[in-house]
Amino acid sequence: MIRALILGGTADANLLAAAIARAGIDAVYSYGGRTRAPADQPLPTRIGGFGGVNGLAEYLRCEAITHVIDATHPFAAEMSRNAIAACAQTATPLIALERAPWDKEAGDRWIEVADVVSAVAALPENRTHVFLAIGRQHIAPFGSRPQHAYTLRFVDPPEGTLPLPDADVIVSRGPFTLDGELEMMRGRRIDWIVARNSGGTGARAKIDAARALGLPVIMITRPPLPDRPRLESVGDVMQWLDHRTCLGA
Ligand SMILES: NC(=O)c1ccc[n+]([C@@H]2O[C@H](COP(=O)([O-])OP(=O)(O)OC[C@H]3O[C@@H](n4cnc5c(N)ncnc54)[C@H](OP(=O)(O)O)[C@@H]3O)[C@@H](O)[C@H]2O)c1
Structure with a gap:
């Protein structure tokens, strides 16, 4: 049995x-x-x-x-x-x-890094608008780059104060569509994306949208x-x- x-x-x-x-x-x-x-x-x-x-x-x-x-x-x-x-x-x-995992395709501008700390280090120095497509438990290290504007997306509304002085939170469970991600990235004037190589279809739309818009993606590889x-x-x-x-x- x-x-x-x-x-x-x-x-x-x-x-x-x-x-x-x-x-x-x-x-x-x-x-x-x-x-x-x-x-x-x-x-x-x-x-x-x-x-x-x-x-x-x-x-x-x-x-x-x-x-x-x-x-x-x-x-x-x-x-x-x-x-x-x-x-x-x-x-x-x-x-x-x-x-x-997702494979890099023609037109992708990925910077592949091993972990969140390396993702923080890979961000540019000058102020930019970053879409942090990672879990809320991983955002604290980005507090060392307070010059940037961040858009975050969580399943649940965050509790307490975020460790980022300029942060906008989208609360949504997904799945997300290419059109929806394009609209979100254009509307919020996203310049950089930080993502994890989760693979699968549900989370992929943001990667396809980044390629379509020619945006760089700091891609954290799997542990x-x-x-x-x-x-x-x-x-x-x-x-x-x-x-x-x-x-x-
Ligand atoms: N990491 C992500 O980005 C992510 C995204 C989507 C969904 N999730 C889901 O969220 C859960 C937690 O993820 P995590 O990244 O925090 O895990 P993790 O860092 O690998 O796990 C930390 C601890 O949480 C407990 N745990 C994790 N998953 C569990 C499960 N399915 N059932 C019972 N205990 C569990 C275990 O505690 P003990 O050592 O005490 O057993 C584990 O040692 C998982 O179910 C995962 O599938 C995670």
Whole structure:
């Protein structure tokens, strides 16, 4: 019998949850607890950290989890590292549902950097208008460049004061369209974009809009992870579950 754990918080994880519920497979969907009103799921849901590698290993044992699907965001590296270690510790089969990163295309003006601190350093010195398309937990380092005007976009309204003196916040969950992103960037006179290479279609419109407008993008590459099996589509993960059941895994 399968009892799967989906490490979620992404659109892909939500699609997987729907497919697993349709297939009548026993599963739990786990949210990290960063979003105030996470989307409803057709599966039993739990919210919040497990308490590191040992906490997750304990959870897998107590809940008799037979399969783990890491469908977290490609930048949720701590959770992914913990899942690799806890699944190894408990001999629980693990698969990552991870979309491919975006490739640079003709016309893209990307400056690729390894992390947020390098993204800050890559901004020009003179005042410019920057669209910071990154999570709210990553904006503090940009406080060292207060000369710029920033446009931020968050799922939830920010709490407290932002560490940026000249910042405009858009609250929206997306997905975003090319036309919408073009209008937003033109309307706000965006000069530079800071983005993370999340991959997938939902977040891609801003990258296509930047290319269309000839704007430079400081692109933060994905954090490195230990090797792990990964698949890119919900259908492939469903087949993986099916195959492993046939093997009695
Ligand atoms: N990073 C992003 O930009 C981004 C974007 C969209 C959605 N999300 C989603 O937001 C959540 C948190 O992302 P993050 O970047 O903060 O993760 P992270 O830095 O990799 O994780 C930090 C800690 O949060 C807990 N955690 C993270 N994801 C969890 C999950 N799905 N279920 C239970 N606990 C979880 C774990 O705590 P313990 O060590 O205590 O277990 C983990 O060690 C994830 O579900 C991710 O898919 C993240």
